Amino acid sequence: MMHLSKSFFPVLALAHQARCASTGARPACSLDNLSRQLSLIDSSLAHNATILSAVPVQLNGSYGDSTVLFGIPPLVSTGLPALCAVEVNVTSSESSSYMFSLFLPSDWNSRFLTVGGGGTGGYINYLDMGVGSHYGFATMSTDNGHKGSPYDISWAYKSPEKEIDWGYRAIHGSVELSKGLIKGYYGNDIAYSYYSGCSTGGRQGLKEAQISADSFDGMLIGAAAWWTSHQVSWITKISKDYYPIGDPKSIPSELFTSIVYPTVVEQCDKVDGVEDGIVSAPEKCHPDFGVLSCDNPGANSSACLTDIQLETLGKIYADYYVGSEFVHPGLELSSETGWSQNMFGEVPLSFGLDFMRYVVFEDLDWPLDAYNDSVYEYTKNLDIMGAMDASDFDMSPYRDQGGKIMMYHGLSDPLIVTRGSSYFYEQVELATGASHPITDWFRLFFIPGMQHCLGTASDAPWHINGASQNWVIGSDAYSVPGFHDPKHDALLALMEWVEGGKAVDQIIATTWHNSTVPSSGVWKQRPICPYPKNAVYNGVGDVNAAGSWDCE
Numbered sequence: 001m002m003h004l005s006k007s008f009f010p011v012l013a014l015a016h017q018a019r020c021a022s023t024g025a026r027p028a029c030s031l032d033n034l035s036r037q038l039s040l041i042d043s044s045l046a047h048n049a050t051i052l053s054a055v056p057v058q059l060n061g062s063y064g065d066s067t068v069l070f071g072i073p074p075l076v077s078t079g080l081p082a083l084c085a086v087e088v089n090v091t092s093s094e095s096s097s098y099m100f101s102l103f104l105p106s107d108w109n110s111r112f113l114t115v116g117g118g119g120t121g122g123y124i125n126y127l128d129m130g131v132g133s134h135y136g137f138a139t140m141s142t143d144n145g146h147k148g149s150p151y152d153i154s155w156a157y158k159s160p161e162k163e164i165d166w167g168y169r170a171i172h173g174s175v176e177l178s179k180g181l182i183k184g185y186y187g188n189d190i191a192y193s194y195y196s197g198c199s200t201g202g203r204q205g206l207k208e209a210q211i212s213a214d215s216f217d218g219m220l221i222g223a224a225a226w227w228t229s230h231q232v233s234w235i236t237k238i239s240k241d242y243y244p245i246g247d248p249k250s251i252p253s254e255l256f257t258s259i260v261y262p263t264v265v266e267q268c269d270k271v272d273g274v275e276d277g278i279v280s281a282p283e284k285c286h287p288d289f290g291v292l293s294c295d296n297p298g299a300n301s302s303a304c305l306t307d308i309q310l311e312t313l314g315k316i317y318a319d320y321y322v323g324s325e326f327v328h329p330g331l332e333l334s335s336e337t338g339w340s341q342n343m344f345g346e347v348p349l350s351f352g353l354d355f356m357r358y359v360v361f362e363d364l365d366w367p368l369d370a371y372n373d374s375v376y377e378y379t380k381n382l383d384i385m386g387a388m389d390a391s392d393f394d395m396s397p398y399r400d401q402g403g404k405i406m407m408y409h410g411l412s413d414p415l416i417v418t419r420g421s422s423y424f425y426e427q428v429e430l431a432t433g434a435s436h437p438i439t440d441w442f443r444l445f446f447i448p449g450m451q452h453c454l455g456t457a458s459d460a461p462w463h464i465n466g467a468s469q470n471w472v473i474g475s476d477a478y479s480v481p482g483f484h485d486p487k488h489d490a491l492l493a494l495m496e497w498v499e500g501g502k503a504v505d506q507i508i509a510t511t512w513h514n515s516t517v518p519s520s521g522v523w524k525q526r527p528i529c530p531y532p533k534n535a536v537y538n539g540v541g542d543v544n545a546a547g548s549w550d551c552e
């Protein structure tokens, strides 16, 4: 690893200036030249790889995949800096292969950034690659071994090799080959390697650091779906508690937004000290949903819950135990507005029932009613689930090679439960030893009011340049628009921590009057704090200004 001098850091705030000139002769961006670089890599994996294309993209050009996949925007990055876009195909077994893409900017910052995927999807994340290329990173993303939307899992049916690619092999091989190609192309060592991913992307980064401690120097990990075996079991369990729609125990999904969420805000908003519509301390609130009972005198019969529906609601929030074993946390208070699009849509969420059908039982007729606690025991012990779980809590090898982790999670996440992140953090702390304070290398930030990876239903500040956050801002957006500095941009803050030793004490999250349109003007900014600290209002300043809050 190349060590840069301290005097380098002040210019990090303006990352477009923070570039080392590379000294090596850079070949033209062509299939022949990149194929030659690949052939110079001395590894058996490189022998399994083929360069499919290498094309120059001019300044302000576009590159990506305009195929529309359910649940995500077209993955075409626009307004790019000048770069070389490379596509690579890798054979991973007799019956599987994966692809990855590399953006190699002309104006390289001597660093490498890997970006992650989402759900059970198979796609190259050109949008987040584009974000990274604006800083000068050589960026990479893999399709994880198949093509498909983040909610599709049919590709996995009786395809264990593809499941292994999705579990860890595609990202691991893509990182290894990318490092070789980047060094060869620029004729220089990589100074630092980073990772940024949310959801499945968060899981992928943690898994890679667990199996290969020196892959990355710093990781920005959002809403990590790290506990695949447990998550699949729990989602199937609460699906069984909720479905079929129309059953007396099921709750019409519009009531989540129209009556359940308002009840939570009514009872929980003020518990954190500031009445702003944002539930910032759900752990301190124990709402009484009895106020929604249809048994109450004068209850509105189309806006109330029966006893059996109240029981279902309790199961949705409850942590799931089998005997005394903690399996998975329940959904968080204030995440209700997202339930109808995520956990409780027209059909059971694919990450539960479909996962059981395609992966766990390989039986497309396996009925939801067949779920019971022994299905969890069976699922968690499958080898293939071990290949997908990122649950090797002893991450001291990653720590000991200097690795840093910034983890974040929206407190209103309706899909990947927030308390899974605090559980992960606490388990890593236990496993990595009392003599090494975890805060020296790993910090967790909750973002009150943020939903899954991005966005808000409570007008909360949410943007920190986490993975996929700029997808909703624009295909040419990067950093935190208007705040391209380490106080607001978590990736720049992580770089300062890794390269300058400045631990991240807070990040200022931002939202705009229209939360996805920066030109509508900044509305609110507020610090997010390293767990277990919370942002506390000073009682006098503008509640929408970051300076009125401290981490305590």
Ligand SMILES: *[C@@H]1O[C@H](CO)[C@@H](O)[C@H](O)[C@H]1NC(C)=O
Binding pocket: 044, 045, 048, 091, 092, 093, 094
């Ligand atoms: C290369 O591909 C073959 C199948 O053609 C596979 O058996 C082997 O494991 C692969 N090697 C590596 C290092 O991935």
Ligand SMILES: *[C@@H]1O[C@H](CO)[C@@H](O)[C@H](O)[C@H]1NC(C)=O
Binding pocket: 060, 078, 079
């Ligand atoms: C960049 O490209 C877009 C279209 O892709 C165009 O509208 C815009 O004017 C270009 N900007 C510059 C500075 O050339």
Ligand SMILES: *[C@@H]1O[C@H](CO)[C@@H](O)[C@H](O)[C@H]1NC(C)=O
Binding pocket: 052, 089, 090, 091, 092, 096, 097
């Ligand atoms: C990638 O390699 C596999 C063989 O492992 C092949 O089946 C597949 O068609 C190749 N993909 C492309 C896009 O060339």
Ligand SMILES: *[C@@H]1O[C@H](CO)[C@@H](O)[C@H](O)[C@H]1NC(C)=O
Binding pocket: 258, 300, 301, 302, 303
């Ligand atoms: C009862 O609830 C429904 C659905 O929210 C609403 O449209 C209606 O106005 C309510 N009726 C009364 C009397 O509040």
Ligand SMILES: *[C@@H]1O[C@H](CO)[C@@H](O)[C@H](O)[C@H]1NC(C)=O
Binding pocket: 370, 371, 372, 373, 374, 375
């Ligand atoms: C639990 O589910 C499994 C798989 O569906 C089934 O074989 C088993 O009989 C069930 N056990 C109980 C106690 O119902």
Ligand SMILES: *[C@@H]1O[C@H](CO)[C@@H](O)[C@H](O)[C@H]1NC(C)=O
Binding pocket: 514, 515, 516, 517
């Ligand atoms: C925010 O702006 C987007 C894009 O112009 C628009 O589609 C959306 O309706 C706006 N949202 C609100 C709440 O005005």
Ligand SMILES: CC(=O)N[C@H]1CO[C@H](CO)[C@@H](O)[C@@H]1O
Binding pocket: 026, 027, 028, 030, 032, 033, 036
């Ligand atoms: C280093 C290297 O292989 N450079 C080659 C790149 O391709 C051009 C032609 O496109 C050759 O002239 C270079 O020798």
